[in-house]
Amino acid sequence: MTKDKFKIQFAEAAEAAFKEIYGDIDRTEGDHDIFTRDKIYDGLETPKDPKMGRFAFPVFKYAKLLKTKPQEIATKTADAINTYLDRQQRTPLLRCEAVGGFLNVKTDFNTLARETLGAILSQKEKFGSADIGRNRKLLVEYSSPNIAKPFGIGHLRSTVIGNSLRRIFKKLGYDVVGINYPGDWGTQFGKMIVAYHNWGNKDTLEKDPVKNLLELYVRFHDEAEKDDSLNEAARQAFRKLEEGDPETVNLWEKFKTISNEEFNLAYGTLGVEFDEVVGESFYNDKMDSVVARLEKAGLTRISRGALVVELDDPNLPPCLLKKTDGATLYVTRDLAGLIYRWEKYHFKESLYVVGTAQSDYFKQALQVIDKLETAENLPPEQRMTGRVRHIEFGWVKFEGTSMSTRRGKLVFLKDVIDQAMALAREKIKEKNPDLKDFEKTARMIGVGAVMFSQLSVRRQKDINFIWNEVLNFEGETGPYLQYTHARLCSLLRNYEGDIGGEVDYTLLDREEEQRVVELLADFPETVTDAARVYDPYMVTAYLLKLSAAFNKVYQRKDENGRIDKIISDDRELSKARVSLVRAVQTVVKEGLYLLGLEAPEEM
């Protein structure tokens, strides 16, 4: 956690004040002193209305213990805190005010502005960075699409969330390894192989590979409903693949190549990056040793013809390692992957950005690992239990209905991006026809709108993909943030003077401007917050607030109803305001980067 220095100062002063006034009362709760600065720091909240102060401390909880009305506690301690602060500081930075049972704290604007804006202008995009992750290896697995299926918007969510988390943790100094783990193995390939033999051929496959693969996939499930023998054939085909039958392997390779080309195209347009791409099949030769290890630990048994590990959790079925026919399962490879990655990286943490539907499978896999490490009596530092985390997210529904690859009912990412870009072109033609980087900007905006759609709610929630909302560039959207950034850049282009050197921040005396400064000061905490809950949404919400606050400054009107311009004849005032603009631009750009969106300078 990046701690706010103002809050720390307050907590210290409050501790001293409480002890001074209520020193003779037994202040312990259990064996903990309730008036420590840490407790007070943790009890700080943000007032509903920013006008009430930058932060606040409720004292209701002390009323019973101190046998005093909350209002009285607040009034008395507010005075004592202010006195204490006055003694400590030459220039008072904080001012405390009792309102009801709250201690509302206001920070001295000049100090806040000087420190915050100064830091942003000198650190630039490094503002908000930290080293709390130093020497900590962190793995993030995301995207992980299934080979032989088109890249639909269903896969988009993991891709976008993971990509963002990778950037957020890097910013905090973690040594991050972003991993793509495509599903290139499993019974589904048996299905594809059978489908290809029955209804496919080389020519149609080469003409439109991706489309043809989907057709085969859908047709298989269609026909398998009527004819169960197809499923049996698929199982056999998969077993042949596992046994290394050359012709089957060959076909599998072809499917893989086709899909990889499509995926890489998608990652390219989205600007999504990975440090490592390792498919499920990579673990094919690493499963035996895992199974052997589990057997040696005495954890396996045969149940209904399958090799399983029984779990202690009564809510989970046994974890299947091998099917009756000896073929492996998804979880088997995942276990191998878990162990392989642990041995390779000895990570501090390993994150799996995978949908909530697989939550039970993760529990199973992790409990198997836990049982194994316990059975082997490993010392704590050699155990990965507790370091692996399933970062789950809700479904992506389409216009209120659920998508299904099997029924061919899905939305292609490419179509979505094409439509978004088409709309972006239209808008540019309408609003800024002379724009130089026309196509490039249209792509930034279109892709930004699509990616934003995946970052606009907390990850645990389902997302309803609605065309009208994704293709809307107004209000709380990606293009709105990008537009704000472009406007900020435009101001910087228009300003003739210099920015650095002495700036008189007291000139930023409008309420709207001060609100922006306060928000800028919150950026570092926002980044650590997003990391703490593993959710880029925290950054999204922050950027929307910051942009809205800045846009208010931008269009603020003076007493005469005229726009109070940032750049005016008043050189000192302009300088102060443009410094603010520069700071906002820096933070918006960096925030967009953390989300994985590009920040156009003009649009």
Place this chain on the structure above:
RNA sequence: GCCCCCGUAGCUCAGGUGGAUAGAGCAUCGGUUUCCUAAACCGCAGGCCGCAGGUUCAAAUCCUGCCGGGGGUACCA
């Protein structure tokens, strides 16, 4: 059946470890541009926070039950 998640304005969502009059955006309606990019800004309107109890000085937030939606529930991933 059992387990997990969710239920806030017409729609999509915010409301960190309970706190000060429940907030945004979209849509609707009205206003702002002799232009520092109106992809913006301002305003009107819109709510028994699914229902019923309980804990608390204080509950949208915590506990229990019910109703409604989604997901999972050994040989798919």
